[in-house]
Amino acid sequence: MVSKNMEDLVSLCKRRGFIFQSNEIYGGLQGVYDYGPLGVELKNNLKQAWWKSMIYERNDVEGLDASILTGREVLKHSGHEDTFSDPLVDCKKCKGRFRADHLINDKCPQCGSDDLTEPRPFNLMFKTAVGPIDDGSNYAYLRPETAQQIFTNFKNILDSTNKSIPFGIAQIGKAFRNEVTPGKFIFRVREFEQMELEFFVEPGKDEDWHEFWVNERVDWWIAQGIDKKNIKKLYVDKEDLSHYSKATVDLMYEFPHGSEELEGIANRTDFDLGSHTKNQSEFSINAEVMENKQSTTKLGVQNLETKKWFIPYVIEPSAGVDRGVLAILNEAYKEESTGNDNSRIVLGLKPHLSPIKAAVIPLKRNNEELVIKATEIQKHLQSLGLGRVILENSGNIGKGYRRHDEIGTPICITVDFESLENQTYTLRDRDTMDQKRLDLKGLIEAYRNLFN
Ligand code: ATP
Numbered sequence: 001m002v003s004k005n006m007e008d009l010v011s012l013c014k015r016r017g018f019i020f021q022s023n024e025i026y027g028g029l030q031g032v033y034d035y036g037p038l039g040v041e042l043k044n045n046l047k048q049a050w051w052k053s054m055i056y057e058r059n060d061v062e063g064l065d066a067s068i069l070t071g072r073e074v075l076k077h078s079g080h081e082d083t084f085s086d087p088l089v090d091c092k093k094c095k096g097r098f099r100a101d102h103l104i105n106d107k108c109p110q111c112g113s114d115d116l117t118e119p120r121p122f123n124l125m126f127k128t129a130v131g132p133i134d135d136g137s138n139y140a141y142l143r144p145e146t147a148q149q150i151f152t153n154f155k156n157i158l159d160s161t162n163k164s165i166p167f168g169i170a171q172i173g174k175a176f177r178n179e180v181t182p183g184k185f186i187f188r189v190r191e192f193e194q195m196e197l198e199f200f201v202e203p204g205k206d207e208d209w210h211e212f213w214v215n216e217r218v219d220w221w222i223a224q225g226i227d228k229k230n231i232k233k234l235y236v237d238k239e240d241l242s243h244y245s246k247a248t249v250d251l252m253y254e255f256p257h258g259s260e261e262l263e264g265i266a267n268r269t270d271f272d273l274g275s276h277t278k279n280q281s282e283f284s285i286n287a288e289v290m291e292n293k294q295s296t297t298k299l300g301v302q303n304l305e306t307k308k309w310f311i312p313y314v315i316e317p318s319a320g321v322d323r324g325v326l327a328i329l330n331e332a333y334k335e336e337s338t339g340n341d342n343s344r345i346v347l348g349l350k351p352h353l354s355p356i357k358a359a360v361i362p363l364k365r366n367n368e369e370l371v372i373k374a375t376e377i378q379k380h381l382q383s384l385g386l387g388r389v390i391l392e393n394s395g396n397i398g399k400g401y402r403r404h405d406e407i408g409t410p411i412c413i414t415v416d417f418e419s420l421e422n423q424t425y426t427l428r429d430r431d432t433m434d435q436k437r438l439d440l441k442g443l444i445e446a447y448r449n450l451f452n
Contacts, residue, residue, distance in 0.1 A: 006256040009329050010185055012345065016407050018042065018329070018355075019186060031182025031190035038407055039325070041355030041388060043193075046224065046324050047172050049352060050195045053220055054170040061168040061197065062161055066149030068174055069130070069140045073294045077275045078148050080125060080141075083243060086180055087119035099180055124177045126190075142176040147316060150198045151272045155297050165301055165312055166209065168199035172321070184257045186322040193321035200312040202303070203270065203286070206246070209315045210267045214249045217265055217317045221251065224324070225331050225350045230254040231262070244271035244287065253327045262327055263319035270311040273299040283311045328353060332408060338433070347408030348431060351450040356409040357387040358447060363416040365395025374415040377425065377440070381447055405430055410450050413443060 013019040017036035023029040035043055054061050075081050087100040091108035092115040098108070100119035107114050126142040143149065150169045157169055172195045182188050201209045214233060222228055236248040246267040253262040271287035274280065277299035280292055300309040332347040351357065360378040362370035374391055381389040392400045397414060404412050414426040427446055428435045438446060 006185055009256065009326070009333060012333065012347075012406065013039065013329070016403075018407075019325075031179055031188070033186050033189060033322075038355040042328070042349075042353060043321060043325055045353045045355070045387070046328065047193075047195065047321060049224060050220070050319070051170070051172065054168070054197055058168075060163070060166060061170050061199075062157055062163060064150060064153055064157065064169050064171045065173065066146070066153060066171060068143050068176075069128070070143045070148060071140055074148050074152055074276070075125065075141050075144075077290055077292050077295070078151075078272070079243060079275070079290070080144060080148075081123075084125055084144060085121040085123045088122045088180055089116040089119050091116055097180060102181070122178075122180060124179065126176045126178055143174075144177050145175050145318070146171045146173045146194045146196045147198060147272070147318065150196070151276050151299075151314075154200070154273060154276075154299055158301070166199065166201040166205070168197050170195075170197045172196075184255070186326050187255060187257070187260065189322060192323075194318060195321055195324075196316065196318045198272070199315040199317075200273075201315060203310060203313050206267050206269070206313040206315060210247060210249075210265065213315050213317050214251075214265050217251060217263060217319070221253075221262070221324075221327075223350075224353065225328060225348075226253065227331060230331070232259070234261075242266070244268045253323075255323075255326065256330055262323050263317060265315070265317045268314040268316050270313055272314050274311045277311060283309060285311055344402060344405050346405040346430065349408035349410075351410045352387075354408045354410055355388065356390055356404065356407060357381075357450070358389045358411045358413060359392040359400065359404050359409050360389065360413045360415065361392045361397060361400045362395070363397065363414060365393055369420055370415050370417070373419060374413075377413060377415065377443070380440070381444070384444070384448070386448070386451055401428060411447065 016038060018039035020034045020036055021028045022032035022034045055063050088097055089100050090097050091113055093113035094108060094111040096108060096110040108116060125144050127139045128142060129138060130140045131138045150171055173193060174191060175194050176191050179188055179190050182190055199209060218231060221231055230253055232252045234250040234252045236250060241248055246269045248264055248266040250261045251263040252259045269287045270285050274285035274287050275289040276295055278295040278297055283300050300311050302309050332349045334346050334348055335343055336346060337343050358381055360374045362374040364370055371393060378389050378391045394400055401412055410430050412428045419425050424437045424439050425443055426435050427438050427443060
């Protein structure tokens with residue numbers, strides 16, 4: 001069952017320490033969130049799964065961690081300075097401000113009035129002063145997407161690795177957009193993280209690669225625990241395509257507030273490298289690009305058979321980490337009856353994503369022998385390097401199980417007095433709630449098997 005209630009997720013996230021409103025003690029900063037002890041683990045696990053699938057499991061993708069501060073030239077030639085804006089309307093009656101493309105029947109979504117201003121462009125990029133003098137002329141941007149710095153590093157990476165076309169550059173990192181209407185929890189925020197791959201291909205092979213990446217990305221989300229039926233491919237209509245795109249497929253997920261974009265996979269043609277290259281006229285660039293007199297570097301590559309130089313096409317799967325976290329929490333959240341009018345909340349996370357992989361619980365809180373034994377087991381499992389294992393020294397087994405069900409810990413291990421005598425321990429499974437007694441070897445095997 002998929003949660004249909006955002007409130008449940010928000011409440012669980014706060015109660016258990018996944019996600020907090022940022023600046024909460026001062027009333028909160030709108031559209032910004034902080035990831036708490038469990039949230040940071042979940043988010044890191046998701047990013048790691050992406051990195052592994054992109055970099056470690058392929059031989060044609062390299063990683064990058066480029067700067068967030070981005071110079072004006074980059075975002076001028078990418079088109080962001082001119083076009084990265086949402087047309088806005090103001091409601092003259094209730095003073096609300098909305099995206100023109102979000103209106104239904106040209107009415108104010110807040111009060112229903114049709115007394116609205118004409119749409120006006122609103123640039124979504126955050127500017128910040130660079131250097132000691134803040135006179136309005138020395139500024140850079142906080143990047144609105146991670147992609148542009150991949151394009152500016154294209155030649156560096158090509159020259160410093162043994163890659164040739166087709167190959168990709170992958171990056172995970174923060175992006176900033178001054179969204180007009182942030183909301184829906186972490187769905188639309190002003191500071192977020194993206195996982196982006198820019199995959200460079202020869203023109204003519206772009207359509208096949210686009211299809212390839214759409215399918216890869218759907219499969220990856222399914223492997224993260226998203227039910228196939230909750231994710232749909234939306235082929236964006238020609239008239240709705242971004243200026244750089246030849247074709248875009250949005251992966252639409254059934255969020256609690258409706259079906260919305262989780263990831264976009266675009267065929268960006270030769271627009272990006274064509275926009276940022278020096279000597280544009282030497283190449284036959286298909287996309288419509290702004291004249292570039294500032295770039296110092298040619299971004300073409302040579303076809304080794306025909307010896308012709310060309311600007312590679314780009315296929316871009318671009319996913320939001322925060323939207324991913326929301327989708328995964330939504331999929332995993334379940335309220336289950338446990339009989340006798342009792343129920344439990346359980347997060348059925350895939351073990352590789354669980355913030356805590358195992359909790360070791362001594363039967364009695366302050367019993368020294370039990371605590372020493374439990375700590376020994378915890379340290380042992382921790383040393384296997386598969387993620388965070390904790391000692392849950394609360395002295396209440398029932399409460400411990402409930403807490404770990406709610407945060408998605410796949411197994412709990414209880415150390416009791418029998419354990420001290422015969423070195424066996426109770427392993428309790430989150431999903432089935434089954435319990436079995438195992439010795440240390442059996443425990444380690446069961447623990448390792450979680451990740452196979
Ligand atoms: P939307 O139409 O929902 O505003 P977009 O089409 O502008 O999204 P892209 O520019 O394609 O988004 O960005 C790629 C991905 O980055 C999106 O699929 C989404 O997962 C994520 N993303 C974009 N904007 C935000 C945001 N404000 N908050 C959280 N994630 C975002």
